[in-house]
Amino acid sequence: MPNWLLPENIADVLPSEARKIEELRRLMLDNFRLYGYELVMPPLLEYLESLLTGAGEDTDLRTFKLVDQLSGRMLGLRPDMTTQVARIDAHLLNRASVTRLCYAGSVLHTRPSGLHATREPLQIGAEMYGHAGLEADAEIQELALASLALAGFTDVRLDLTHVGVLRALLENCPAAKKDEAKLYAALRAKDVPDLQALTADYAPLVRDALLALPNLYGDIDVLKKAREVLPDLPGIARALAELAALAASAIGRAQVAIDLADLRGYQYESGAMFALYVPGLPNAVVRGGRYDHVGEAFGRARPATGFSLDLRELARLLPTAERKHSIRAPWGNAPELKEKIAELRKSGEVVIQSMPGHSHELDEFECDRALVLDEHGSNWILKNLG
Structure with a gap:
C-alpha cells in the first residue's frame, strides 16, 4: 500500500x-x-x-x-x-x-x-x-x-420535535417503559408494523397515541392535529406549547416543519429538539x-x-x-522594497514575492497588481496588470 x-x-x-x-x-x-x-x-x-x-x-x-x-x-x-x-x-x-x-x-x-x-x-x-x-x-x-x-443560506427548513411527548406516554404505561429502546428505534424509522407488534398489549390510550406519532409530521398545523389525537397529559400539553412557541419565533426566517417521531438523539436530549436543512444536502446541517x-x-x-x-x-x-486579489513583488533585500511591502501588508493587502527563476502561476491568489520601480528608479509604485 x-x-x-x-x-x-x-x-x-x-x-x-x-x-x-x-x-x-x-x-x-x-x-x-x-x-x-x-x-x-x-x-x-x-x-x-x-x-x-x-x-x-x-x-x-x-x-x-x-x-x-x-x-x-x-x-x-x-x-x-x-x-x-x-x-x-x-x-x-x-x-x-x-x-x-x-x-x-x-x-x-x-x-x-x-x-x-x-x-x-x-x-x-x-x-x-x-x-x-x-x-x-x-x-x-x-x-x-x-x-x-x-x-x-436563506432557503432553510427548520424541523422541530420534542422528546416530552414520548416520555409522557411512557410514564403512563409500565409495559411501554420496558420497551423504550425498541419503541424509539421503530418511531425513528417510522416502522408502523413493528410499532403495531410492540404495542399490542399496551393500554389502548397509549397504544393509539404511539401509532399516531409516525403520521404527525408536516407544517405547523400538525400541532393542532396532535392536540386532537394525543391524550391530554400535562407533559404532552407542555411539549406541544413549547413547539408552537419555537415555530412562531422562526416564522419569516425558515420554513417550519413538525415531526413528532423524529427522535434522533432521544437518549441524550431532554426537551425540544431541532434540525436545520438546506438545499443540496439530504441530511441535517x-x-x-x-x-x-x-x-x-x-x-x-x-x-x-x-x-x-x-x-x-x-x-x-x-x-x-473567488481568488484573492493580490500584489506581485520582486524578490530583493533593498530596504525601500521591504518597507513598501511591509506597509502594504499592514494595510491588509496580500503581497507575494516571486522566487527567482519561478513563474507566477498561483491557484488561490490572483495577482492583479505588481510592485515596480517608477520611471526614475527611485520609488516603488503599484502597477495594474489588467
Whole structure:
C-alpha cells in the first residue's frame, strides 16, 4: 500500500476548501461573541469514562479508544464536543449565573455518519447553561439560523420535535417503559408494523397515541392535529406549547416543519429538539436541542441547550471561493522594497514575492497588481496588470 494513502473517509483539506472553512469558522465565532458566547477549547482526548458520561450508546460506538501509556487507563478521542463543554460548565467554571459557551474543533468518528461523510468533522457550536425557560431554546435556535445566514443560506427548513411527548406516554404505561429502546428505534424509522407488534398489549390510550406519532409530521398545523389525537397529559400539553412557541419565533426566517417521531438523539436530549436543512444536502446541517441531564453526571445539574454543525460539510455546499486579489513583488533585500511591502501588508493587502527563476502561476491568489520601480528608479509604485 502506498504510504501516502489515508484511511477511508479521512481526507486532506486543500487550499481553496480550507479557505472557505476557515472564513466560515471566523464569521461564526465572531457572531457567537456578539451574542455573549465565550470560546472554550476542550482537549482532543480524555479518560473514556469522562468522555462518555451522560452520552448515549451511539456516542460509545462512535468513539475511538486507546490505552494511555502513562496511566494505563482507557482514553477516548472525542466524537462530539457537547459533553466536554457541559463538563467545563459544571466542573470547572461552576458559575451560578447563565453561562454561554462556544467551541470549534475537529472530532473523530469510528464510522462515517453518512455515505460520503467524513470521519473527521470540524464541529462548531454554541451552548447555554443555567436557564430552564424557553427563552434559552429560542436564542439557540435564532443563533443557529443566523449561522446559516452568515454562510449565505436563506432557503432553510427548520424541523422541530420534542422528546416530552414520548416520555409522557411512557410514564403512563409500565409495559411501554420496558420497551423504550425498541419503541424509539421503530418511531425513528417510522416502522408502523413493528410499532403495531410492540404495542399490542399496551393500554389502548397509549397504544393509539404511539401509532399516531409516525403520521404527525408536516407544517405547523400538525400541532393542532396532535392536540386532537394525543391524550391530554400535562407533559404532552407542555411539549406541544413549547413547539408552537419555537415555530412562531422562526416564522419569516425558515420554513417550519413538525415531526413528532423524529427522535434522533432521544437518549441524550431532554426537551425540544431541532434540525436545520438546506438545499443540496439530504441530511441535517445543524442539530440542536435541550439536554438538561448531562451536567448531573459531572456533579452539578444545570439546564442546558445548544446546537452544533460540521463546517466541512457545510463548506462543501458553497461555491468555490473567488481568488484573492493580490500584489506581485520582486524578490530583493533593498530596504525601500521591504518597507513598501511591509506597509502594504499592514494595510491588509496580500503581497507575494516571486522566487527567482519561478513563474507566477498561483491557484488561490490572483495577482492583479505588481510592485515596480517608477520611471526614475527611485520609488516603488503599484502597477495594474489588467
